[in-house]
Amino acid sequence: MSNKLLLHAEKIDKSFGPTHAVNEVSLDFYEGEIHALIGENGSGKSTFTNMLTGILPIGSGTFTLDGGDVAPKNQVDANHHGIAIVVQETGTLSGLTVAENMFLGDEDQFARGGIKDSAAMNRKAQELLDAYGLGHIKATSVIDHYDFEDRKLVEIVKSTWFDPKVLVIDETTTALSQSGRQKLFEVMRHVRDLGHCVIFISHDMGEVLDMSDRISILRDGVFITTVERGEVDEDRLKTLMVGREMDDHYYRTDFPDYAKEAPGEVAVSLRGVSVPGEIDDVSFDLHHGEILGIGGLSECGMHEVGKAIFGASFDRSGEVSLADGTQVKDINTAIDHSIAYASKDRDNESLLINDTIEDNITLPSMRDMGLVLSDRHLYEFADTYAKLMSTKMVSVKQFVSALSGGNKQKVVLARWLGKQSDILVLDSPTRGIDIKVKAAIYALLEQMRAEGKAILIISEEIMELIGMCDRILVMKDGTINGELTRDPDLSEQDLIAKMV
């Protein structure tokens, strides 16, 4: 690593509605270094790098690369400035060939008079693939012929073949096998050895310490510190990453002795539940009068567990059974047997976003209302539960799309309150929600637990799990990797140790 500054971020700032995702972050990146950026989910790492690489517009602040300001309009524009990214999700497009994906948005280099020289483009793409040791991938083949790992490797070639000055690797390793990771690490070292900089985002602390020269930590969108690799170990990094005080004001304050106090009857049992590529052989019981948490890294499979219980996981094997022996295999059975589900993807999977609050709240309860529906009854029903949840609205005739994230979540919960559901499966119940609404939702969950309802919280927020749950199941790579019971001494490090 040289001491020559390559990229400087000055007070970079970004908000999404009430969420302050990146809060005036200033950072320096030097030539010839691999610089890790770590933090909890939602700490602002990806938002920061997405602004650098043109995926998101910069809220405020400036990036200075080689002495000049850069504000890329999109990824290709970023490439032209010498900045590239390999994104967390799939970054290749179906229906296009490997070569077309590699040069998408940059075909002009192969065009003469507006006519694309496909043969030249294919030749160049194949040369690059061969040079990276990926000769088994054919430039002329449609990308759909290849699996997720090969598509990721194509993205790596696409992002690095032009020797970018700054290369961002955003949580890519989880998508790769051991050999794929080695390939990626080779590329990262090559970029560094050329005197350029790699910004490396990963949740794998071992990987971070092995690969990085310096490590910067973000927490809740705020820059905490930058450390040299030799100065820290994994435990120290985890502490820096999550080191904040627990706020007693909105979490539960009771600590029942789970070993001594018998939990309520079993509400739902999962036995050997598997979904190909998502979860493998998951078994546990959820009791009445209990809040059970499931935590882990975003891609650990925990979100699929919620869908599996609700009958919304279509390739599921294994059993989800209720206390009376009913097997839950589809969504209708789940709703008929008092199971409620709030998806993490609130706008697309939980709400009818372009419909009224009334329709959203009454929809699952309509099946109990007879053949002829009364307008007045529907209105009063929706109004009662929307007000019970203190939803901020003009009336229940208002469209859900006009509500804030927190109020949308209140509508989701009001829907299931109205359905009198006894078993609640809540995936990321407070995602993108401000503290005040968070507190209200936690109070409601506590009340429902006291009423004997069975509640499953799936969350990427560790403090939420520690603060609210009687038991926590930690998932890793699609399986349950550990179980922790409610305890005042339970720390975030205890959970993280089982997650990563």
Added chain:
Amino acid sequence: MELIKKARQSQWYGVGLLLVVTALVWTAFKLLCPTTFGAPDQMLTYLQTGLIYAVGGCGLYFIVVMGLWDFSIGSVLVLSSLVSIGFAQRFGVFGLVVAPVVCGALLGAANGLAYIKLRIPSLIVTVGLSLIYESLSVFAADAYGTRLSDAYKMFGSYPYNLILALLAFGLCTFILGYTKLGTYVNAIGANEATAKNMGVNVDRYKFFAFVLCSLFVGIMSILYIGYGTAQTPMTGMLSQSLNFKPLMGTFFGLAFKRYGHPVASIVIGEFIISMMFAGFVALGMPVTINNVVTGATLLAIVCMTVKRVNGAVVK
């Protein structure tokens, strides 16, 4: 197994499969009605009708591959045909060929502009505009008449129909394979947000796609009017019935897109459908039964080729 896997990965697998289906359909009907179906001269007739719809199918492909719809192509076909009749009377072959293509391109530009500016679904925009185009076709018929002069029927028979159709297929193949537009329409269809992130000007290419769609329908109208020799105006959304046959070819193109030869798939697909219609006629079946069997066959072929994911949202 390895051989089958390799064959499926070949870019010629889709075309090969369609040719096998073609042979099977021909064999089946030939066995059922050996004297009235499948002779060489009859095959040329099936091909002729297939070519007409395949040209329209190629145009529609630019739209449907992006996840959009153009339900105005029937009315564009009618209006372009009438314009072709009128301009042939005044400018001869030049008018016969150029006028409908220009007319199609202008109507496509209107579709594209309305879609981009109004920001409402393409289906609604094109259905709304087709009502306007239908009304214009009444004025065109009043002004130009509805019959093509005998002197200009050359595109209704070989070799001119084949030459024009091949030029159209060549143009479509060229645009899809050798221009940015070809790549970008696929990219927009795969993931519009990602395409935008890659610097693709999505609105601009959607507009061009609408222009190309109707331009190809304009070319189709030259073959269509040459074959049919007369065109009456259509109102009250009657032109919607003309959307179906080009759309069938487009579906073949989409279903076999991943094998890399959408134009060939559209052409062979239209030929199969044309052959099936003729086969059912040869069997003496009523048109309604023809439609049932043809529709079911189309669905079966698409189901065979499309990777269907259990539980996935399909629109």
